[in-house]
Amino acid sequence: EGLIEFYDSFRDMFEFFCKNTTIHGTIRLVCSDSNRMKTAFWTLLLLTSFGMLYWQFALMFSQYWAYPVVLTMSMHSEPKMFPAITICNLDPYRFELVSEHLVQLDHMAEESITFLYGINTSASLFHMNDRNIHVKGLSNMGNLSRSSFKLSQNFSLLRMSDLRSGKKHSSVGFRLCNATGGNCFYKTYSSGMDAILEWYRFHYMNIMSQLPVIINISNHEEQIEDMVYSCQYDGEPCRPSDYVHFHHPVFGSCYTFNSKGTDSFWTATKPGIPYGLSLILRAEQKDHIPLLSTVAGVKVMIHNHNQTPFLEHEGFDIRPGIATTIGIQQDEVNRLGGNYGKCTTNGDDVNVKLLYNNSYTLQACLHSCFQHIMVQKCGCGYYYYPLPPGAEYCDYNKRPAWGHCFYQLYNRLRNHHLNCFDQCPKPCRESLYKVSAGTAKWPSAKSQDWVRQALRHQNGYNSTSSRLDIAKVTIFYQQLNYQSVNESPLLSENLLLSSMGSQWSLWFGSSVLSVVEMFELLIDTLVLSLLFCYQRLRSKKTLR
Numbered sequence: 001e002g003l004i005e006f007y008d009s010f011r012d013m014f015e016f017f018c019k020n021t022t023i024h025g026t027i028r029l030v031c032s033d034s035n036r037m038k039t040a041f042w043t044l045l046l047l048t049s050f051g052m053l054y055w056q057f058a059l060m061f062s063q064y065w066a067y068p069v070v071l072t073m074s075m076h077s078e079p080k081m082f083p084a085i086t087i088c089n090l091d092p093y094r095f096e097l098v099s100e101h102l103v104q105l106d107h108m109a110e111e112s113i114t115f116l117y118g119i120n121t122s123a124s125l126f127h128m129n130d131r132n133i134h135v136k137g138l139s140n141m142g143n144l145s146r147s148s149f150k151l152s153q154n155f156s157l158l159r160m161s162d163l164r165s166g167k168k169h170s171s172v173g174f175r176l177c178n179a180t181g182g183n184c185f186y187k188t189y190s191s192g193m194d195a196i197l198e199w200y201r202f203h204y205m206n207i208m209s210q211l212p213v214i215i216n217i218s219n220h221e222e223q224i225e226d227m228v229y230s231c232q233y234d235g236e237p238c239r240p241s242d243y244v245h246f247h248h249p250v251f252g253s254c255y256t257f258n259s260k261g262t263d264s265f266w267t268a269t270k271p272g273i274p275y276g277l278s279l280i281l282r283a284e285q286k287d288h289i290p291l292l293s294t295v296a297g298v299k300v301m302i303h304n305h306n307q308t309p310f311l312e313h314e315g316f317d318i319r320p321g322i323a324t325t326i327g328i329q330q331d332e333v334n335r336l337g338g339n340y341g342k343c344t345t346n347g348d349d350v351n352v353k354l355l356y357n358n359s360y361t362l363q364a365c366l367h368s369c370f371q372h373i374m375v376q377k378c379g380c381g382y383y384y385y386p387l388p389p390g391a392e393y394c395d396y397n398k399r400p401a402w403g404h405c406f407y408q409l410y411n412r413l414r415n416h417h418l419n420c421f422d423q424c425p426k427p428c429r430e431s432l433y434k435v436s437a438g439t440a441k442w443p444s445a446k447s448q449d450w451v452r453q454a455l456r457h458q459n460g461y462n463s464t465s466s467r468l469d470i471a472k473v474t475i476f477y478q479q480l481n482y483q484s485v486n487e488s489p490l491l492s493e494n495l496l497l498s499s500m501g502s503q504w505s506l507w508f509g510s511s512v513l514s515v516v517e518m519f520e521l522l523i524d525t526l527v528l529s530l531l532f533c534y535q536r537l538r539s540k541k542t543l544r
Contacts, residue, residue, distance in 0.1 A: 007524075014030075018030045021517050022510050022514045022517065023517070024510065025042060025049075028042040029043060049508060052507055053504065060499055063490075064491045067339045067340045067341075067489070069340050069487040069488065070488055070490045072485075072486050072488055073483060074483075075481050075482075075483055076481060076484055077480055078480065080330070082267070082276075083304065084257065084259050084304065084309075085300065085302055086299075086315070087298055087299065088254040088255075089251075089252045089253050089283075090251055090293055090295060090298065091252040091253065091289075092248065092251070092252040092253075093252070095211060097210065101149065101151060101210070105203050106291075108203070109291055112156070116157060116192060116196075148397070149207070149210050151207075152203075152400070154175075154396075155176070155403070156174060157172060157199050158174065158175070159171070160172070160173065171189060172192040172195035172196070173186045173188030174187055174202075175187075176401075176404040177404055178404050178405075187407055201291075201292065205393075206397070208249055208383055210395070227282050228280070229280040230455075231277075231278070231279055231280075232277070233278075234275050235275070236265075242257055242265070242266075243255045243256060243257045244259050249383065250384070251293070256309065258305065259306070261305030270480070271476070271477045272477075273474055276476025277474070278473075278474045281470065283296070283298055283468070283471045296319075297317050298473070299311055299316075300315055300318055300326075301314055301316075302315075302326075302435065302475065303433075304430075307358055307359055307361055310367075313363060316435075316437070319471065320471050321441065321468040321470070321471065322440065322471060323439065323440050323441075323473075324437055324439050324472070324473045325473075326436070326473065326476070327435065327476060327477075327478040328433050328475065329434045329435075329436075329477075329478050329483075330432070331482065331483050332430070332484045333432060333485050334428065334429050334484065334485070334486045335427075335428045335429070340487065341487070342425040343427060344425045344426075344428060346360055347359075347365065351423050352420075352423050353368065355385065355387070356368065356386060362427070365424035366420050369418075369420035369423055369424055370420055373420070375388055378402050379402070380398075380402055382394065436478070442471075442472050
């Protein structure tokens with residue numbers, strides 16, 4: 001009796017609730033009991049209000065469980081670290097171990113271009129040079145490689161014609177078949193230039209797969225002075241510790257400035273051209289492999305620190321004989337993750353094992369995922385990506401059908417039919433760089449003589465050709481303020497409760513205490529029902 005109130009009937013309990021509750025409109029049910037029309041009207045009105053209230057609640061919860069986000073943008077202004085800058089000279093090494101095969105491939109390309117277009121390219125296109133890189137410790141493998149590996153003649157370039165809309169179209173490509181010689185298809189391109197480049201790269205990967213996975217070229221690599229004639233940041237000369245060197249099989253010798261982003265020397269305190277990174281670069285083409293890339297100049301990419309530069313997907317080209325100024329503006333993106341979207345903080349929770357030693361990026365995950373699938377499906381790895389432990393790079397002497405397997409898998413990846421895009425989320429925190437560039441002729445006709453003389457005396461610049469063998473690039477912050485784009489929940493728990501309270505007040509003009517009163521009514525109803533059942537059972541036993 002100290003916990004609940006006892007009523008003689010359900011009617012007494014309901015009348016007490018209607019007269020004393022804080023829910024608006026319920027008192028009309030008992031005050032107008034002599035007028036059945038009014039009682040029915042208020043009963044219908046209260047039931048309709050309840051229905052509308054819980055319909056609104058359902059809409060709110062469905063929106064909440066969809067976990068929508070809203071983007072908020074804010075501006076920050078503070079000194080920050082200069083981004084990492086990677087430059088490549090588009091001049092890959094011709095390793096002595098595979099130099100004979102590269103010469104044979106150049107002859108095959110010359111014959112193919114002559115067959116397709118009737119053009120003799122031996123004098124103008126291919127430059128057979130003697131700048132081969134000899135790596136110590138590989139001399140014993142050289143004879144073995146030359147005797148065992150042979151360029152395949154089964155992937156000849158062909159021209160195909162078809163009729164579309166009554167017009168004759170021609171395409172160029174090469175034929176690929178599976179291990180049994182069936183399920184063949186043609187890897188074709190509407191542009192003969194694209195077909196020749198892809199055909200050359202396909203053979204080039206098979207040749208380069210003969211090299212060991214890990215090659216120490218530190219004693220044979222170019223010095224940075226052979227590519228970078230002048231380097232200044234914020235008016236100060238660059239130091240040897242400011243860059244790291246690596247070799248890319250297509251883009252050649254590459255240097256990354258400020259790769260770690262931990263040296264205070266690279267802190268940007270002022271915006272503008274004088275306070276950026278200024279480089280004078282060698283852009284000669286005498287050692288250029290023309291069928292790996294048709295671009296002349298230098299490849300440049302601006303990226304985050306501790307990030308692998310994927311030059312085949314990003315970056316831009318610096319034209320020889322031109323001074324290029326590149327202004328950068330930083331944007332920072334912060335994603336919520338969890339129920340609000342798929343993202344990862346550092347890649348530890350991703351199911352794909354990264355094959356790169358740097359920090360997590362979406363491209364690194366996609367490349368690693370594709371390489372794992374490639375090794376599993378094709379039995380070997382794609383040459384341009386790192387290898388998983390125990391795998392080897394593809395070679396059509398050992399696996400003649402690997403090209404058929406690779407191109408089918410790559411098409412599935414591009415069409416999002418592989419699950420790599422599902423397994424590789426975006427980083428939860430990401431810095432993006434927007435660039436704007438301007439160009440001018442450099443050096444000018446009147447200044448090129450003294451510029452070349454200054455470079456010759458200071459940097460050993462010994463070119464006697466035109467100005468098209470050097471380039472100048474300046475990279476700088478346009479502004480130190482950066483834009484931060486943050487995701488926040490569109491409907492948080494607090495906002496959900498506030499919206500529910502607003503709806504409750506709209507339809508019933510009551511508060512949270514009114515909800516407690518309704519729970520009290522339900523408990524009283526349940527207890528009273530149990531008591532009435534108990535009384536009936538006792539009365540039946542007494543009659544018996």
